[in-house]
Amino acid sequence: MTVAPEVEAELMARYGITKVPAYRYHYREWRYSTLNDALAQAKRDEAAPSK
Numbered sequence: 001m002t003v004a005p006e007v008e009a010e011l012m013a014r015y016g017i018t019k020v021p022a023y024r025y026h027y028r029e030w031r032y033s034t035l036n037d038a039l040a041q042a043k044r045d046e047a048a049p050s051k
Helices: 005-015 035-047
Strands: 025-027 030-032
Touching: 025 035, 030 035
Parallel strands: none
Antiparallel strands: 025 030
C-alpha cells in the first residue's frame, strides 16, 4: 500500500509505528537484507569452478 507522506505520518502516529533506516548489502548485481546472505552467496561463488 502506497500512501502520501502526510497520511503515512498520521497512520504511523495512530498505530505507534516507527520508521528506521535499513541497511542493504550489495554483492555483484544482487541486494541482500542480511550480511549472512551476502556472504553465503559470495562463498558459493568463490567455491564454484571457473567457467
